[in-house]
Amino acid sequence: MLKVLICDERPLISGALQQMLAEEPDLEIVGVADSGVHAMILMRSHHPDVVVSGPRLGGMSGTDLAVQLRDAATDSKPPLVLYGVPDTESGLDEALQAGVDGLCADDAGREELVLAIKAVAQGGAMLGPSIAHRLLSWFRQSEHPAVAEPGPLATSLTSRERQVLTLTAQGMSIDEIAEELFIGVATVRTHLYRVKSKLELRDRAALVAFVYQRGLMQESGDDAAD
Structure with a gap:
């Protein structure tokens, strides 16, 4: 049973995520946070295996929360799946640099989100199909393509x-x-x-x-x- 913490400032979205994930028998929703501070408090008390965050929380963004988790002075640093990635190259780059382990578009269905949760819980990474396509297009169209010499x-x-x-x-x-x-x-x-x-x-x-x-x-x- 994987313990999941849901974070989003919008009650409609967090409620929809709860309902979506509640159908999975091996996932347990241990809490719902509407702000970054609330999320950190729930993480210390419930020790979730995975955090699912929307792009906006009260007082911070989902990528800000990923940075806080990465830099937290604790052994418990659950992986984070960002649900609803900003539709810009800079948003994708910011999420990757922040340490986000899974990226799903805001139109991702239950199956894709569950796959992402289980993948990051096992130490893997997960990019939703539309996210992967955007990344590939970004690199292919870049004026500064990846260098051949790795350094x-x-x-x-x-x-x-x-x-x-x-x-x-x-x-x-x-x-x-x-x-x-x-x-x-x-x-x-x-x-x-x-x-x-x-x-x-x-x-x-x-x-x-x-x-x-x-x-x-x-x-x-x-x-x-x-």
Whole structure:
């Protein structure tokens, strides 16, 4: 049973999310917050496994809440799914840099949202289809496309670390990466720790952004052959 905290300043939206997720037998709604302060209080008392937030909360945005969770001085830092991502490139970039683990458009259905919740709860990442399409269009139309040369930080990675990095950027969970590469879960965690240390990145969202910005995704096939 996954414990879920819903955060949105609009009662109509938070009520709809409650009703939508209540149909899932393995999800439990442990609270509903209408402000950032209220959300942080409920997180300390209920320890949710996943936070689902809308783009606006009383006193802060959903991305602001993601930053607070990322920087909180506590061992309990639940992943966050942002529901209703701003329809701009800057909004997507801000969400990724803030450490959001799942991104869903405001027209996402119950199945997509549930998949996102379960994916981030398992240590993975999730981009809704429309979000993924917008990101791809953004990078393809950019005046400054991803550079072919990955740079000294990326070249410091071993072949296996690059594999783990690119699979992570594809949204695979730690368990899925272990199965794909025929290695243990603990080994995947070790590789991810080393990758974050070498690249000086703090979370999964930053890793995803790094891979696409440096053009590393297209090299994943070459890494697998090494």
